[in-house]
Amino acid sequence: MIKLYIEEGVSSRNLLKKVLKENDIDEKIIYNEYGKPYLKNNKIYFNISHKDNYTVLVTSKKEIGVDIEKITFRKRVLNKIANDEEKKLVKNAEDFTKLWVKKESYVKYLGMGLSYGLKNVDTLKLKKYKIKKYQDYYIAIYGDEVKEV
Amino acid sequence: MNEKVKSLISRTLEIPESKINDKTNLVKDLELESLDLVDLVAAFEDEFKVEILDKDIKNLQTVEDIVNYIESRND
Numbered sequence: 001m002i003k004l005y006i007e008e009g010v011s012s013r014n015l016l017k018k019v020l021k022e023n024d025i026d027e028k029i030i031y032n033e034y035g036k037p038y039l040k041n042n043k044i045y046f047n048i049s050h051k052d053n054y055t056v057l058v059t060s061k062k063e064i065g066v067d068i069e070k071i072t073f074r075k076r077v078l079n080k081i082a083n084d085e086e087k088k089l090v091k092n093a094e095d096f097t098k099l100w101v102k103k104e105s106y107v108k109y110l111g112m113g114l115s116y117g118l119k120n121v122d123t124l125k126l127k128k129y130k131i132k133k134y135q136d137y138y139i140a141i142y143g144d145e146v147k148e149v
Numbered sequence: 150m151n152e153k154v155k156s157l158i159s160r161t162l163e164i165p166e167s168k169i170n171d172k173t174n175l176v177k178d179l180e181l182e183s184l185d186l187v188d189l190v191a192a193f194e195d196e197f198k199v200e201i202l203d204k205d206i207k208n209l210q211t212v213e214d215i216v217n218y219i220e221s222r223n224d
Contacts, residue, residue, distance in 0.1 A: 114187065
Protein backbone atom coordinates (compact mmCIF):
# COMPACT_ATOMS: atom_id res chain seq x y z
CA MET A 1 0.00 0.00 0.00
CA ILE A 2 1.24 3.48 -0.86
CA LYS A 3 0.96 6.14 1.81
CA LEU A 4 1.38 9.84 1.10
CA TYR A 5 2.27 12.28 3.88
CA ILE A 6 2.03 16.04 3.29
CA GLU A 7 3.35 18.25 6.06
CA GLU A 8 3.81 21.99 6.41
CA GLY A 9 6.80 23.46 8.23
CA VAL A 10 8.46 20.10 8.92
CA SER A 11 11.91 19.27 7.58
CA SER A 12 12.46 16.20 5.40
CA ARG A 13 14.61 14.70 8.13
CA ASN A 14 11.99 15.14 10.84
CA LEU A 15 9.13 13.88 8.68
CA LEU A 16 11.14 10.76 7.81
CA LYS A 17 11.93 10.21 11.49
CA LYS A 18 8.25 10.51 12.39
CA VAL A 19 7.11 8.11 9.64
CA LEU A 20 9.75 5.52 10.49
CA LYS A 21 8.75 5.71 14.13
CA GLU A 22 5.08 5.27 13.19
CA ASN A 23 6.02 2.17 11.22
CA ASP A 24 8.18 0.90 14.05
CA ILE A 25 11.28 0.91 11.88
CA ASP A 26 14.73 1.52 13.25
CA GLU A 27 16.99 0.92 10.31
CA LYS A 28 20.03 2.65 8.94
CA ILE A 29 19.54 4.94 5.91
CA ILE A 30 21.89 4.26 3.03
CA TYR A 31 22.29 6.17 -0.25
CA ASN A 32 22.82 4.95 -3.78
CA GLU A 33 25.49 6.50 -6.01
CA TYR A 34 23.08 9.26 -7.11
CA GLY A 35 22.09 10.14 -3.56
CA LYS A 36 18.70 8.39 -3.33
CA PRO A 37 18.08 7.28 0.26
CA TYR A 38 16.97 3.74 1.14
CA LEU A 39 16.45 1.76 4.30
CA LYS A 40 19.23 -0.76 4.66
CA ASN A 41 16.93 -3.79 4.60
CA ASN A 42 14.36 -2.26 2.19
CA LYS A 43 11.57 -3.14 4.62
CA ILE A 44 9.71 -0.22 3.10
CA TYR A 45 10.66 2.04 0.24
CA PHE A 46 10.27 5.76 0.64
CA ASN A 47 10.92 8.98 -1.20
CA ILE A 48 10.78 12.63 -0.19
CA SER A 49 10.25 15.94 -1.96
CA HIS A 50 10.23 19.45 -0.66
CA LYS A 51 8.93 22.76 -1.97
CA ASP A 52 8.55 26.06 -0.14
CA ASN A 53 7.17 25.16 3.27
CA TYR A 54 5.80 21.75 2.25
CA THR A 55 7.43 18.36 2.60
CA VAL A 56 5.89 15.28 1.02
CA LEU A 57 6.90 11.73 1.76
CA VAL A 58 5.64 8.50 0.23
CA THR A 59 6.09 4.98 1.50
CA SER A 60 5.50 1.80 -0.44
CA LYS A 61 6.32 -1.89 -0.38
CA LYS A 62 7.99 -1.42 -3.74
CA GLU A 63 10.27 1.14 -5.41
CA ILE A 64 8.77 4.64 -5.44
CA GLY A 65 9.46 8.26 -6.39
CA VAL A 66 7.65 11.49 -5.53
CA ASP A 67 7.87 15.13 -6.51
CA ILE A 68 6.05 18.31 -5.48
CA GLU A 69 6.23 21.59 -7.38
CA LYS A 70 4.38 24.87 -7.18
CA ILE A 71 2.42 25.71 -10.31
CA THR A 72 4.85 27.56 -12.53
CA PHE A 73 5.92 27.90 -16.14
CA ARG A 74 9.51 28.06 -17.39
CA LYS A 75 9.82 28.10 -21.14
CA ARG A 76 13.56 27.44 -21.20
CA VAL A 77 13.06 24.34 -19.05
CA LEU A 78 10.19 23.13 -21.26
CA ASN A 79 12.44 23.35 -24.31
CA LYS A 80 15.18 21.49 -22.48
CA ILE A 81 13.13 18.58 -21.11
CA ALA A 82 10.15 18.01 -23.41
CA ASN A 83 9.92 16.13 -26.70
CA ASP A 84 7.85 17.55 -29.57
CA GLU A 85 4.68 15.68 -28.59
CA GLU A 86 4.93 16.79 -24.97
CA LYS A 87 5.52 20.40 -26.02
CA LYS A 88 2.30 20.37 -28.07
CA LEU A 89 0.34 19.27 -24.99
CA VAL A 90 1.69 21.97 -22.67
CA LYS A 91 -0.67 24.93 -23.02
CA ASN A 92 -0.26 26.62 -19.64
CA ALA A 93 1.50 26.62 -16.27
CA GLU A 94 -0.62 23.75 -14.93
CA ASP A 95 0.34 21.53 -17.88
CA PHE A 96 4.00 22.44 -17.49
CA THR A 97 4.00 21.69 -13.77
CA LYS A 98 2.29 18.33 -14.29
CA LEU A 99 4.86 17.43 -16.95
CA TRP A 100 7.70 18.43 -14.62
CA VAL A 101 6.50 16.46 -11.58
CA LYS A 102 5.77 13.38 -13.71
CA LYS A 103 9.30 13.40 -15.10
CA GLU A 104 10.89 14.13 -11.74
CA SER A 105 8.94 11.44 -9.90
CA TYR A 106 10.02 8.93 -12.54
CA VAL A 107 13.74 9.73 -12.37
CA LYS A 108 13.51 9.71 -8.57
CA TYR A 109 11.77 6.31 -8.77
CA LEU A 110 14.68 5.08 -10.89
CA GLY A 111 17.04 6.45 -8.24
CA MET A 112 19.04 8.49 -10.75
CA GLY A 113 17.55 11.98 -10.49
CA LEU A 114 18.68 14.49 -13.09
CA SER A 115 21.54 12.19 -14.14
CA TYR A 116 19.02 10.11 -16.08
CA GLY A 117 18.13 13.08 -18.28
CA LEU A 118 14.60 14.43 -18.09
CA LYS A 119 14.39 14.58 -21.88
CA ASN A 120 14.84 10.80 -21.91
CA VAL A 121 11.56 10.40 -20.02
CA ASP A 122 8.61 10.21 -22.41
CA THR A 123 5.63 11.00 -20.17
CA LEU A 124 3.23 9.77 -22.84
CA LYS A 125 4.56 6.27 -22.21
CA LEU A 126 4.56 6.39 -18.40
CA LYS A 127 1.89 4.21 -16.83
CA LYS A 128 2.51 3.78 -13.12
CA TYR A 129 1.93 7.30 -11.86
CA LYS A 130 -0.62 9.32 -9.96
CA ILE A 131 -0.99 13.08 -9.96
CA LYS A 132 -2.62 15.08 -7.23
CA LYS A 133 -3.30 18.80 -7.04
CA TYR A 134 -2.73 20.25 -3.59
CA GLN A 135 -3.49 23.96 -3.21
CA ASP A 136 -1.13 25.72 -5.68
CA TYR A 137 1.03 22.63 -6.06
CA TYR A 138 1.11 19.41 -8.02
CA ILE A 139 2.39 16.17 -6.53
CA ALA A 140 3.29 13.16 -8.70
CA ILE A 141 3.98 9.67 -7.42
CA TYR A 142 5.57 7.03 -9.63
CA GLY A 143 6.00 3.50 -8.38
CA ASP A 144 5.63 -0.21 -8.90
CA GLU A 145 2.66 -0.30 -6.54
CA VAL A 146 0.74 2.40 -8.41
CA LYS A 147 -2.08 1.03 -10.55
CA GLU A 148 -1.48 1.64 -14.23
CA VAL A 149 -3.37 4.58 -15.72
CA MET B 150 34.57 33.58 -17.25
CA ASN B 151 33.87 33.44 -13.50
CA GLU B 152 32.13 36.81 -13.64
CA LYS B 153 30.06 35.78 -16.66
CA VAL B 154 28.89 32.63 -14.86
CA LYS B 155 27.99 34.54 -11.67
CA SER B 156 26.13 37.13 -13.67
CA LEU B 157 24.17 34.46 -15.55
CA ILE B 158 23.18 32.67 -12.33
CA SER B 159 22.09 36.00 -10.88
CA ARG B 160 20.01 36.96 -13.95
CA THR B 161 18.49 33.52 -14.52
CA LEU B 162 17.34 32.91 -10.98
CA GLU B 163 17.02 36.50 -9.73
CA ILE B 164 19.60 36.05 -6.99
CA PRO B 165 21.71 39.12 -6.03
CA GLU B 166 25.20 38.73 -7.50
CA SER B 167 26.67 39.78 -4.16
CA LYS B 168 25.51 36.42 -2.74
CA ILE B 169 27.54 34.44 -5.28
CA ASN B 170 31.28 33.80 -5.15
CA ASP B 171 33.53 31.18 -6.75
CA LYS B 172 32.99 28.72 -3.91
CA THR B 173 29.25 29.24 -3.50
CA ASN B 174 27.49 25.87 -3.52
CA LEU B 175 24.37 26.01 -5.70
CA VAL B 176 22.36 23.56 -3.61
CA LYS B 177 23.70 24.05 -0.09
CA ASP B 178 24.23 27.83 -0.14
CA LEU B 179 21.72 29.07 -2.72
CA GLU B 180 19.21 26.29 -1.94
CA LEU B 181 18.54 25.61 -5.61
CA GLU B 182 16.17 22.78 -6.43
CA SER B 183 16.00 20.56 -9.52
CA LEU B 184 13.85 23.00 -11.48
CA ASP B 185 16.36 25.82 -10.88
CA LEU B 186 19.28 23.57 -11.78
CA VAL B 187 17.72 22.53 -15.08
CA ASP B 188 16.84 26.17 -15.84
CA LEU B 189 20.44 27.11 -15.13
CA VAL B 190 21.89 24.28 -17.24
CA ALA B 191 19.70 25.39 -20.17
CA ALA B 192 20.82 29.01 -19.67
CA PHE B 193 24.51 27.97 -19.62
CA GLU B 194 24.06 25.92 -22.79
CA ASP B 195 22.44 28.87 -24.59
CA GLU B 196 24.95 31.44 -23.37
CA PHE B 197 28.18 29.46 -23.73
CA LYS B 198 27.19 27.23 -26.68
CA VAL B 199 28.17 24.03 -24.87
CA GLU B 200 26.28 20.84 -24.20
CA ILE B 201 26.11 19.94 -20.52
CA LEU B 202 25.71 16.18 -20.20
CA ASP B 203 22.96 14.98 -17.85
CA LYS B 204 25.35 12.66 -16.05
CA ASP B 205 27.63 15.62 -15.22
CA ILE B 206 25.00 17.88 -13.63
CA LYS B 207 25.49 16.41 -10.16
CA ASN B 208 29.19 17.33 -10.29
CA LEU B 209 28.53 21.00 -11.02
CA GLN B 210 28.24 22.18 -7.46
CA THR B 211 30.03 25.53 -7.40
CA VAL B 212 30.73 28.44 -9.74
CA GLU B 213 34.29 27.14 -9.98
CA ASP B 214 33.04 23.68 -11.05
CA ILE B 215 30.87 25.26 -13.74
CA VAL B 216 33.69 27.43 -15.09
CA ASN B 217 36.07 24.46 -15.22
CA TYR B 218 33.45 22.32 -16.91
CA ILE B 219 32.55 24.90 -19.58
CA GLU B 220 36.21 25.53 -20.31
CA SER B 221 36.92 21.81 -20.62
CA ARG B 222 33.96 21.32 -22.97
CA ASN B 223 35.17 24.21 -25.14
CA ASP B 224 38.68 22.76 -25.52
